[in-house]
Amino acid sequence: MEDTPRLNFMWHLVWDFRWELLQGLLTAINVSITALFTSLIVGLTFAMMKMSRFAIVRGISTTYVNIFRGIPALVSVIWVYFGWSLLFGYNFTVYQAGVIALTLLYSAFFSEIFRSALEAIHKGQREAGFALGMTRIRIFRSVIMPQGLKIAIPNIGSMFIGMIKDTSTFTVIGLAELVYIMQNINSQYFQPFVLYTAAAGLYVAAAFVVDFIFRGIERGFSYPKQSAIKRFLTRKKRAQVQALVEANS
Amino acid sequence: MANRASGGQALMSLRGIRKSFGSSEVLHGVDLEVFAGSHTVIFGPSGSGKSTVLRTMNLLEEPTEGSVIFEGIEYGPGVSGTKPKRGKAIDLRRQVGMVFQQFNLFPHLSAIDNIALAVHSVTGKSKDEARERAAVELKKVGLIKWAMNFPGQLSGGQQQRVAIARALSLDPKLMLFDEPTSALDPELVGEVLAVMRQLAETGMTMVVVTHEMGFAKEVGDQCIFMEDGYIAASGGSDFFETCTNERARQFIGSVL
Numbered sequence: 356m357e358d359t360p361r362l363n364f365m366w367h368l369v370w371d372f373r374w375e376l377l378q379g380l381l382t383a384i385n386v387s388i389t390a391l392f393t394s395l396i397v398g399l400t401f402a403m404m405k406m407s408r409f410a411i412v413r414g415i416s417t418t419y420v421n422i423f424r425g426i427p428a429l430v431s432v433i434w435v436y437f438g439w440s441l442l443f444g445y446n447f448t449v450y451q452a453g454v455i456a457l458t459l460l461y462s463a464f465f466s467e468i469f470r471s472a473l474e475a476i477h478k479g480q481r482e483a484g485f486a487l488g489m490t491r492i493r494i495f496r497s498v499i500m501p502q503g504l505k506i507a508i509p510n511i512g513s514m515f516i517g518m519i520k521d522t523s524t525f526t527v528i529g530l531a532e533l534v535y536i537m538q539n540i541n542s543q544y545f546q547p548f549v550l551y552t553a554a555a556g557l558y559v560a561a562a563f564v565v566d567f568i569f570r571g572i573e574r575g576f577s578y579p580k581q582s583a584i585k586r587f588l589t590r591k592k593r594a595q596v597q598a599l600v601e602a603n604s
Numbered sequence: 605m606a607n608r609a610s611g612g613q614a615l616m617s618l619r620g621i622r623k624s625f626g627s628s629e630v631l632h633g634v635d636l637e638v639f640a641g642s643h644t645v646i647f648g649p650s651g652s653g654k655s656t657v658l659r660t661m662n663l664l665e666e667p668t669e670g671s672v673i674f675e676g677i678e679y680g681p682g683v684s685g686t687k688p689k690r691g692k693a694i695d696l697r698r699q700v701g702m703v704f705q706q707f708n709l710f711p712h713l714s715a716i717d718n719i720a721l722a723v724h725s726v727t728g729k730s731k732d733e734a735r736e737r738a739a740v741e742l743k744k745v746g747l748i749k750w751a752m753n754f755p756g757q758l759s760g761g762q763q764q765r766v767a768i769a770r771a772l773s774l775d776p777k778l779m780l781f782d783e784p785t786s787a788l789d790p791e792l793v794g795e796v797l798a799v800m801r802q803l804a805e806t807g808m809t810m811v812v813v814t815h816e817m818g819f820a821k822e823v824g825d826q827c828i829f830m831e832d833g834y835i836a837a838s839g840g841s842d843f844f845e846t847c848t849n850e851r852a853r854q855f856i857g858s859v860l
Contacts, residue, residue, distance in 0.1 A: 486704075487726060578712050604748060
């Protein structure tokens with residue numbers, strides 16, 4: 356190996372290990388998707404707490420958000436995986452630790468995204484619901500949330516891309532995600548430039564796919580122009596309305 | 605005025621309503637009776653508290669002091685010394701419809717779904733039944749052909765008519781109108797007033813805050829002039845001719 360020229364880029368490694376790399380990316384996405392759902396739920400809870408009537412509840416939410424927005428993913432996962440084990444003697448699997456670490460961080464971001472989206476809804480919307488005699492829960496579910504989600508979705512998409520990238524730090528706990536696999540291959544062939552560039556390429560490709568999917572979801576919430584999927588899902592209702600229009604014309 | 609002469613009980617009474625926002629009091633004790641089938645019009649300069657009075661009638665503004673009595677049940681903090689039967693705001697609101705200056709339609713729902721959501725979530729009717737009811741109400745305001753349009757695709761006048769249909773779909777006993785034509789282009793005011801006139805003719809009890817003095821004069825059988833958080837002058841359908849309050853006469857003269 357001493358005779359190997361310095362600039363011998365072994366790009367073929369990317370192809371040779373294509374299945375391993377893909378497997379690593381899928382692991383990263385798998386952890387991220389699970390964490391996306393958990394952090395959306397936790398984030399929404401903290402957003403609602405921040406809009407609470409009670410100062411102490413708002414305070415708890417603010418404190419949580421400010422702490423966990425500021426913590427790096429690397430620290431978060433070390434706390435969860437090693438810290439929890441040391442303090443309480445309970446061992447999470449690397450997968451669980453990854454999901455929890457991401458949830459702690461991203462629920463804080465989602466909380467702020469939801470809060471700003473929900474606060475962007477004009478107060479007249481809530482008043483109209485009250486004036487009609489709708490319950491608070493119904494107003495939130497059927498009036499505020501659908502409008503707020505439409506505003507929040509592009510930001511949620513960006514955050515999800517961030518989550519996928521942050522899984523790269525989970526190498527430290529031995530999660531077999533993309534960077535971890537790259538490191539293993541690298542230790543054999545010593546081709547860091549090739550391998551990490553390939554990793555970057557895969558993350559970027561994933562980002563494009565995520566963006567595409569979230570644009571689709573966003574279209575599902577758009578009005579008045581409706582996507583083909585939404586039109587298909589609501590075809591029965593539209594037929595009923597059409598019949599009612601004709602019957603009353 | 606429907607029942608006043610016969611000494612009947614008012615459908616809604618306001619007793620000593622005071623309202624403060626922070627340290628400034630905007631209503632200084634308002635008493636008002638609304639009889640079934642009557643049409644009350646409230647007018648006065650901006651900042652006089654007329655919208656706030658209207659909004660206490662369905663407790664969108666909780667009075668700082670005083671009571672809203674609707675069909676014998678008392679709402680709000682009450683007048684001291686009484687021990688009345690207390691009601692919940694939501695029960696009052698389900699019997700009182702309201703139309704806003706800014707329409708406040710739900711922009712993510714079509715015209716028919718705006719109405720159907722209200723019917724479905726308040727009366728518990730199935731979504732299909734709710735849409736059937738919604739179609740009937742849309743037809744009444746002449747907008748059945750626009751059922752599938754979203755608020756953003758409707759003119760201001762059409763939006764306000766949908767809002768009126770939405771409120772009526774819950775069979776209210778009292779309808780509140782908070783400057784319903786103030787946000788409309790002049791040429792669209794007529795279609796909304798026509799729907800309201802039609803509603804008045806059917807005997808609906810209405811309280812209307814408005815700057816449309818022509819409409820007030822025509823429809824109002826209880827006229828209220830407000831100034832600085834008080835009812836400064838009031839009268840029956842002949843108020844516009846017989847009113848002696850200097851400020852009210854001035855105001856009517858400047859608007860008419």
